Every structure is written in structure tokens, then in C-alpha cells.
Amino acid sequence: MATSKRINLAVLLLASQVAAQAGFSPPIVQRCPGLMNASNVACVNNYAAVLPYPFARAYASDGVDPENDTFVETSVPSDSSFSLLEDTPFVVFDQARGLDILGSAPELERVFDTRNDSIHEAPVYVPGLNVIIFSLPHQGEYQQRIINLNDTPPTIANYTTNPPVYAVNGGKLYQGMIYWASEASFSFPSPADGSLVQQAPGIYKLDPNTGEVVTLVNNYYGTLLNSPNDVFIDDSGDIFFTDAWYGYAINVTVYPVHAPATYRFRPSTGALNIVENTLGQPNGIGISPDGKTMYISDTGVTNFEGVPKDAVPRYTYDPFGGKYVYAFDINPSPAGGYLTNKRPIWLAETFADDGLHVSREGYILGAAGSGVDVLNEWGELIMRIEVGGDINNMQFAGPDRRDLWLFGPSGIWRVTGLEGIQGMLEE
Numbered sequence: 001m002a003t004s005k006r007i008n009l010a011v012l013l014l015a016s017q018v019a020a021q022a023g024f025s026p027p028i029v030q031r032c033p034g035l036m037n038a039s040n041v042a043c044v045n046n047y048a049a050v051l052p053y054p055f056a057r058a059y060a061s062d063g064v065d066p067e068n069d070t071f072v073e074t075s076v077p078s079d080s081s082f083s084l085l086e087d088t089p090f091v092v093f094d095q096a097r098g099l100d101i102l103g104s105a106p107e108l109e110r111v112f113d114t115r116n117d118s119i120h121e122a123p124v125y126v127p128g129l130n131v132i133i134f135s136l137p138h139q140g141e142y143q144q145r146i147i148n149l150n151d152t153p154p155t156i157a158n159y160t161t162n163p164p165v166y167a168v169n170g171g172k173l174y175q176g177m178i179y180w181a182s183e184a185s186f187s188f189p190s191p192a193d194g195s196l197v198q199q200a201p202g203i204y205k206l207d208p209n210t211g212e213v214v215t216l217v218n219n220y221y222g223t224l225l226n227s228p229n230d231v232f233i234d235d236s237g238d239i240f241f242t243d244a245w246y247g248y249a250i251n252v253t254v255y256p257v258h259a260p261a262t263y264r265f266r267p268s269t270g271a272l273n274i275v276e277n278t279l280g281q282p283n284g285i286g287i288s289p290d291g292k293t294m295y296i297s298d299t300g301v302t303n304f305e306g307v308p309k310d311a312v313p314r315y316t317y318d319p320f321g322g323k324y325v326y327a328f329d330i331n332p333s334p335a336g337g338y339l340t341n342k343r344p345i346w347l348a349e350t351f352a353d354d355g356l357h358v359s360r361e362g363y364i365l366g367a368a369g370s371g372v373d374v375l376n377e378w379g380e381l382i383m384r385i386e387v388g389g390d391i392n393n394m395q396f397a398g399p400d401r402r403d404l405w406l407f408g409p410s411g412i413w414r415v416t417g418l419e420g421i422q423g424m425l426e427e
């Protein structure tokens, strides 16, 4: 009698402990409805809003490599379902929208090995040629790379423009031309003939059919720009670009001249105007399909203070720095779009969002740490694509812009089979 009472008490205690964790109903993670057999997709229930105790995540603020400060590497020993997230590339948080995006058979594959000591940026798909041109912003890399999608399997080669451009970090397609944000002010030897090429940080226009490059803007009233990082061209042809400090960080230009900021450049008049100056390090930039909202990521997690000049890269990771995606309203004016109503819509759950792309449906894709955040226009995390190593940027490619290529020191990856998401025709 006494024994069974004790057991009942224990059962009651256990039940009340579980009940106290309101909202927690195991499993936290499961194979997704409709994709029960897909071992590369996992669904996280209720955003894992309540984790069973004990749970622990390795914090960059404790000195852990920020690459390891991730949701998927969180330790949740009392719910074995969490281990489904290990080595699962597609992690879905919003099941209705996430599974619609993924379709019935999404695949992630690593297509190319590249320099594992360099970031990869500015991927642009050129539909007429069926190629992707991208860049390795790195000391001594004086040319870009081209992926030829006409070949089976795709091939990769060096790509040199005329004149060559050093340290391209951002690129977008507009009316058949590629607009490049380039970071370098240091002269360099032409990969074509060894002659010395002079350059300043600025915006350059490449005709991908001829390889010819023209300079659109290379100064602000005689001062150097810091290092334009990423660009977006609006419907009227105005060019918005972020001007961060990473050219100095990778030692392709001088110590920054201006505070980090975002600018609008109007090619038809040559006018260069600041539009935003409150982000730590403005980085990726994109515009919603209706042209009314601008998204800019802030990678202020990179801290330039106190880093010696003989170090490269010249920043440390500040876990309390900016790792946000901001949305702004774009308002028309005779001078071009100006920004109001700044609001943070996303705090990166890992590292910080670098390259940003907006899909045709209005989803915001951000390259963050070892994967891609897929957010809706309000900043809700719909899903993540986890590649297990650093990526910096991405680009939709192919005739329907349905293949998503990912770029970074971890390699060049391709996601195929996506059904509910497409890249914009020009971006």
C-alpha cells in the first residue's frame, strides 16, 4: 500500500513536471508529413519554443567558434528526436510554407571544391549565356570565376574582364548587364598581360557578352569609398549599395575613410547620396518584388577595434555586434528612393546574414554561418538549409531560376528540386 502510494506520487510529480513545461509535446523534431522517407528533411515542431531540460548551446560569447554556436548543434539530451538535425540539410520550421518551398524531393549536393581560405561573393546568373560569374575577394585574386552550366556536369574556370577588376564583393544583373561592387584601391598586375591596373573601391558595370567593364563611380567628392559590399538596382536604374569596411579587413584597400553607410547612385546624373547610416556594417541588400521594401543585413559582429594592421582578416567576432536583417520602406522622391521606417525583422540565430537575396515570392534568403536562412517578408524563419560549413552568398540559376547555388569557403553547392521558390529574373 505504502509502496504503491509512493509510486503514484512519483508518477504525479513527473506528470506535473512535464505539464509545467507548458507547450512542450515531444517530439521536438520529426520527419516531415508527406516526406516521411526523406532523410534530408526534418521538421521542427513549434519552433522548439520549449526545450526539455537540460539543454545547452555553445555560445560565441563564451569564446566558442561562432561557427559552432548554432541551433542545430544545441545539446538536448533528454529528447533524442533532436539528433535528427545532425547532418540534415533541410530544416523546416514553418511546415506549410517550408514544405511548399521544398517540394517532394529536394537535394543538396557539393558541386565544386574551391579555395577554402577565401570567401566567395557576387554570384550572378547570366541567362543568355547560362553561366554563373562569381568572385573570390581575397588578397592576390585579381580575377573572377565562371561556372558553365551548359556543360554536363557543370565546369568552372577563371574569368578575366577588360580591364580586370580586383576584389569584387557584390553583383547583380540588371537589363543584361552585371553591376559589381568592388572593394580594392590597391593597384595590381593584370592577369592578362601583367601590366599595372589602377582601381578604386566603387561600382563597375560588366557586359557579360564581351567581358568589357566600365567604371560607374569610384569616389565621393574626391574621397575613396570604404569598400562597396553589395548592390541592388531598382526599376528606375538607380543603384543602391552598402559600403562596409571589409576591403580593409582583407587588405585590398586603405584604412576606412568613412563610417559604414548605404548609398544610392544615379547613373543618369552621377549623383551619389547617402540613404542609411545606422548599421554596424551594412552588408547584403535586396528589394521586395513590389519594389516597396528594402532589406539590408548588418554584420556588425565583425569588430575592427584593436586589431593589429599586420593581421588579415582585420576583425574579431563581437557576439554582441549586429547580426540583424532590417527592413525599410522605400519612398519615391525626385532624387530617387529614400528609406524610412527602419525596423529589425530578424536576429540571426547563427553568425550573421551576409549575402541577401529576395525570391520572386518575396522570401528573403540570407547566407548565415553554415547555411541559408529562408525568411518570409516579416522575418519569420521558414526553414534553413544547412550545409555544415561556411557559405557567404547564393544565387538562383537555370532557365526557371529554380536551382539555388551556394558559395563559400566550404565549397560550391547546389540545391535542386525546389518547387515553391524561384529567383527573380534579374537580380
Ligand SMILES: *[C@@H]1O[C@H](CO)[C@@H](O)[C@H](O)[C@H]1NC(C)=O
Binding pocket: 034, 035, 036, 037
Ligand atoms: C516510404 O517507403 C516505404 C517503403 O519503401 C513505402 O512503403 C512508403 O509508402 C513510403 N512512405 C512515404 C510517405 O513515401
Ligand SMILES: *[C@@H]1O[C@H](CO)[C@@H](O)[C@H](O)[C@H]1NC(C)=O
Binding pocket: 065, 067, 068, 073, 370, 388, 389
Ligand atoms: C564545429 O563546427 C565544425 C563545422 O561545422 C564541425 O566540424 C565541428 O565538429 C564542430 N565542433 C564542435 C566542438 O562541435
Ligand SMILES: *[C@@H]1O[C@H](CO)[C@@H](O)[C@H](O)[C@H]1NC(C)=O
Binding pocket: 116, 117
Ligand atoms: C584547405 O585546402 C587545403 C588544400 O588546398 C588543405 O590542405 C586543407 O586541409 C584545407 N583545410 C580545410 C579546413 O579543409
Ligand SMILES: *[C@@H]1O[C@H](CO)[C@@H](O)[C@H](O)[C@H]1NC(C)=O
Binding pocket: 140, 141, 142, 143, 158
Ligand atoms: C586561375 O587563377 C588562379 C589565381 O587567381 C591561378 O592560381 C590559377 O592557376 C588559374 N587557373 C588557370 C587554369 O589559369
Ligand SMILES: *[C@@H]1O[C@H](CO)[C@@H](O)[C@H](O)[C@H]1NC(C)=O
Binding pocket: 186, 251, 309, 310, 311, 312
Ligand atoms: C597588405 O597589402 C599590402 C599591399 O599589397 C602589402 O604590402 C602588405 O604586406 C599586406 N599586409 C598584410 C598584413 O598582408
